[in-house]
Amino acid sequence: MAEQYVYIDGNFVPRSKASISVFDHGFLYGDGVFEGIRAYNGYVFKLKEHIDRLYASARTIMLNIPMTKEELSRAVVETLKKNSLKDAYVRLIVTRGEGDLGLDPRKCKKPSVIIIAGSITLLPKEVCERGIRTIISWVRRDPVDGTSHEVKSLNYLNSILAKLDANAYNADEAILLTPNGYVCEGTAENIFLVKNGEIFTPPTYTGALPGITRQVIMEIAEKNGLKTREKLITVHELFNADEIFFTGTGAEIIPVVEVNGRTIGDGKPGKITRLIREEFQKYTAEPSNGVPIL
Template sequence: FEGIRIYNGKAFKLQEHLKRLFDSAIAIALDIGMPSAELDLAIQETIKVNKKIDGYIRLIVTRGDGSLGMDPSSCKKARVIIIVGDIQLYPKEYYTNGIEIITSSYRRIPAECFDVQIKSLNYLNNVLAKIEAKKAGCLESVLLNTAGHVAECTGDNIFVVKQNRLLTPPAYEGALEGITRGVVLQLAKSLQIDSEEHILTRYDLYTADECFLTGTAAEVIPVTAIDGRKIGTSKPGPLTVKIIDSFTIAVRNG
């Protein structure tokens, strides 16, 4: 599946999302049944029919109708579902004031078990971690991998700023190479912000100068506390604000 944002009536980074969808399908031996160009047109038509200027697309591909059981060979034709609607993951004031998050007791599924770059509906770990966060009075939680290193959050990538360097976990640590993550890394380069993929621990999170999350639904949202520890000044930091401002311009310009 894919989650795609709509800005100014257009699907943002649609080609990148479609490439990831088709790559995931190849990895799990799923024939989508139509070329990327045809699906592209179907998505654009769905946006048009729904008259959506700003919104969200949930693109789902299943193996289609078949018999009960684990063997998918009875599913003869994949089913493509395009849902267009509204989304606001967090209240607007949180983008100004930041959010508090926790470290989850649940771990990221190891790549040895299931490649984390395959974006599938196998999100049980993430759902349980989200429930855990809500019970703790927070909106999001960080998933560590089995080595105890930071992987990502339940639906977002995570970045920290330490000594004016922008750091984010590498893919091999369990981080999905998110589309918004990629946009932010490109923006950092254009803004001449030193950025790199770097192994992170909870210590690195707690001692960071700044922290923020990125995701298609979340966009870029500041984090001001983790596990009860204040991050930096406990307010969105200057590099975070610069990234948010640049991201806002980027999505509006397509």
């Protein structure tokens, strides 16, 4: 098996030797931002949108990325080329950099940029095709008046606690509610439900991430004549949905067939979910939606 290389601050380092300082504030405090990006058949999917979102996250936490958007985009492509990957998952990370054991960001003189390219399998293919079992976690999504939910920060403890909850109940995934009890999202996915042929998803002001895949799905639905709108979703509406599915860069489209022991629809992925999955696969295969790995 060929050696995997990781991009660290302008250099390609073999995976076995890839490291950062134990004093890096990304490691010590989760002080940094990241993006998960996909490459399909030699094209980096929605690279510009991911880079733009990364810079927006960094701006909010006053983190100066030491590269231009164009340089960072090239670095993503070069990392894929270095690893001879055409279909891959890319984790792009920017940390505050090395500091000391104190919190003060002024001690961190230079941010670090790390790019990891490889594969990701959130769930076995057969599980995704038949649909997944979920629970509503006791963990509530962090309130939006705290750390901005639009920042993809390195601190995912809120989601990890919910994932542990799902594991404890032998469920495939957890659904998080807002502090007020409305449906928000999965641990790392946006959520959609279908009722009477109409598609609904929680608005981002609930704390749901403004996902790039989420936006693509809404565009696909519209092109296929499906009405899609944002609305506050109650647990009652979730239990009584005809169909439910998750979306995300890593997840792509995952049907949900059970919530808290309640069967959704007929217990199988619904026709609208199947249509969305098929159209999404076509969308990702279209070269115009990506940047070539040349």
